[in-house]
Every structure is written in C-alpha cells, then in structure tokens.
Amino acid sequence: MKKIYMCSALLVMLAGCQQTDMQEDKEVNSAVPESMEASIAIKGTLDEGKEVILETTVKQGSQLVNEADEVLFEVRKSGHDKRDMLEAKNTGSGKYQVMHTFTEQGKYIVVAHVTAKGLHVMPEKEVVIPEHEAQGASIHPSTDVSIEFQSNPVKAGSSSMFAATVKLDGKPLTNADVNFEVWKDGSEESHFTKAEDDGNGRYENKVSFVEAGTYKVQVHVEKDEVHEHQLQTIQVN
Template structure:
C-alpha cells in the first residue's frame, strides 16, 4: 500500500512539474517581440542641388539592429507620390543606415524610410522644404488632379499620417500563386484590424477586375495570394478601410511573365 501511495505521489509531482514547464513555455511563446524603434534624421530645409543626408537609427529595446533585412528611403514631392523614388541605404553595421539625395528644384518633399527587420516592419517619415518650397496654388492643383485620377478617394476619410508600403514581388510567373504583402501604418503605429483588398486587372486581356481579400498576418501586415492566368502588365490597386471611416488606396503595376 505504501509503495502504491509513493508511486502515486511521484506521478503527481512529475505531472505538476511538467505542467509548470508547459506554462512557462506557453508564456514565452505568447510574448510579443519588442517593436522596432526607428529614429529618422532629415534636415527640415535645404537649398536646391544641395546634397541632403538621410539617416535612420534602428533599435529593438536596448539593442542596436545592425542586421535589418531591408532599409530603403522613399522620396516624393508633395502631391506626386506615384512619381517617387526608392533609394537603397548603406548599412554601417552599428544600427545606423544612411543615404543621400540632391533635389534639383524648389518644392515640399517627403522622406519615408521603410525598415524590415526580425519579422517586423516600420516606416516613419519626415518632410523637407527645398528652396522656396511650393506655393499653395500649385499644391491645391496637385491635390485636385490626384482626386480626379483616383475618383473613389473622395468617398472616404484620409489621414495625413497614413502610410502604405507594398512589398512588390520580385518576379511573378503565370499559373503560380503569388503572395502580395502590404504594410500599413497610421500615426507611426501599425494599422490593425483594417479591411484590405487587392483589386487586380489588365484592360488589354479582360475588362473583368478580380478582387483578393487580404488577411492580417501580424500587426499592420496584410497578405493575399493570386494566380495570374496570362502574362502581361497588370494594375494592382490596394484598398484600405477601417471602422473609423478611413478609406485609402494606392495603385501599382506588376509584370507577369
């Protein structure tokens, strides 16, 4: 009898220890990784043709992130985001990433850095005034043209702090599933629980527009897959909405081979 009680006691002790360890492992798995912190440094004003340095310092907690997967600076003139350019950074292996650009005319420009590291993505931005900047009349005209070209923009609310970064696939083959990923931010924070849809079409092939619903795979990251039946140049418009009335969209082109 005593032997039986001893066996039961030992079994219960082993079970309790296993449960404790399981709980610890579960808590560790549930812990979210620390967010990336990106300090973007861009001077507020510059002369025409002056070389302007861009610097991003990337940290995660107290650690400097020297192994980012991608750090790219996107630069565009106010009202002309679709004409912007991407500038690769130089990694100094100390958590800092730099690039530079000279602006050849007056204007208001936005510099946004896209940082992808350790499964996370963030994209702060700043503005720089070059030369005399831009007159209000021209800015107003640019916005009017943009609203005309993207007619459904007027049906939703817009946030000046909203940012979208489409991870354009490097290559797309017809007949194969292609994953589309977009990162969204609002007020420098991941935009969560949004409704994101990819609208895809090629007017030369068909007048039909296909829609792909995206799923939020992590905070602010939305993924969807689509298989193209024919090769060609396709338009991909990303629609973003949420319960607060936000409605944004941006259009891109992808080539299918």
C-alpha cells in the first residue's frame, strides 16, 4: 500500500506540472497582432485618357504603416479578364501612390494588394469613367490648369530652388497644396517637398540631391476640385 500511495502522489505532482506548463504556453501564444486596414482614394479627374493618382492609406490599429513590404494596384475593366498590376511608391504618412490612365469609358475594379508585417489585405474600389457628353451639354464649366516649372542649375551635394507657377483659367491659383515629388531615374523610391505659396500663384522651395544622375520631378497641384500634375526630367551634375 505504501508503494501505491507514493506513485499516486508522484502522478499528482506531474499532472500539476503539466497543467502549469500548458497555462504558461497558452498565455504566450494568446497575443494576436492587430488587424491591418487599407483604403483606396483616387486623386484627379475621372475622365477617359486623363492620368490620375491611385492612392492607398495603410494602418495597423491606430498606427500608420510606413514600411510595407509590397503594395500593388490591380486595375481591371469590369467584365474583362485583362488586368494591369502597378507597383506603388511609398510617399510617407502611410500612403502609397501610383499614376494611372483609364484609356476607355466604363466601369473598372481597382484592388490594392498590400503586404506588410506578415499580413495581407486587398481593399477594392469601383471606378466609373463616364462617357463624353455632347459639346455644350455639360453643366460643369471647363477649367484649364497650367503649370510652369523652373529650377536653377542642379549640382550633386547641394540644394537647388524649384518653383512652379500655377494658373487656373489664365489667373494665378493661390492657396493650393503644391508638392515636388523627386526620384532618380530607375529608382522605386521618391521624396516629396512641399512648396510654399508666395501669394501670386508661384510656389517654391529648395530640393537637395546627394548624387549626380537623371531625375524625374513631378509637380502635384491640389485645391478643391483641381488635381493636376506635371512631369519633367532634370539632370543633376
């Protein structure tokens, strides 16, 4: 009887140890990462043959995700199998953008494929490109935005003053949100510099370049319903 009693006590002790280990493991594995969310916005005028900005903002909980592993925009016309896969650029503040032109009127499906922190989300947005109305039938007045870009000679290791004169229907456009997006030709990374308004439709700021080469400069202009941009190439010596 004594031997049986000792074995029973040992079994009770082992069961207690196993239960403790299981509880500890359960606590360790109970941490679940916060879900990731992404939204899609279209910046620009939705019109046939007009370039717009496809943008997604990525968040995990209340935090912006600024270092996604990959962000691709899938664009497909409704009822068609053909689709374009466009790689988006990180523009900061949890935003990723790519330029795209809808070449035909009709309904499109835009999907943002976002991979970050071991998670993957695929927000979807329906985009409608309207048919052109007959001349004189539109109830919206037409607008003409012009962007004139200027820069000083650009040298590597120094900064250069960039300026853009913006006009709407021939008149200076003031109080707009104007940014210079700059990236080296062939690079996937771009940098934005906000331009300051002088009150007369001229926006300027200094932009620095670390190394020589060919660069792209995209001027982004936004105000109310105005969403325009202009692309040019510059050489940094």
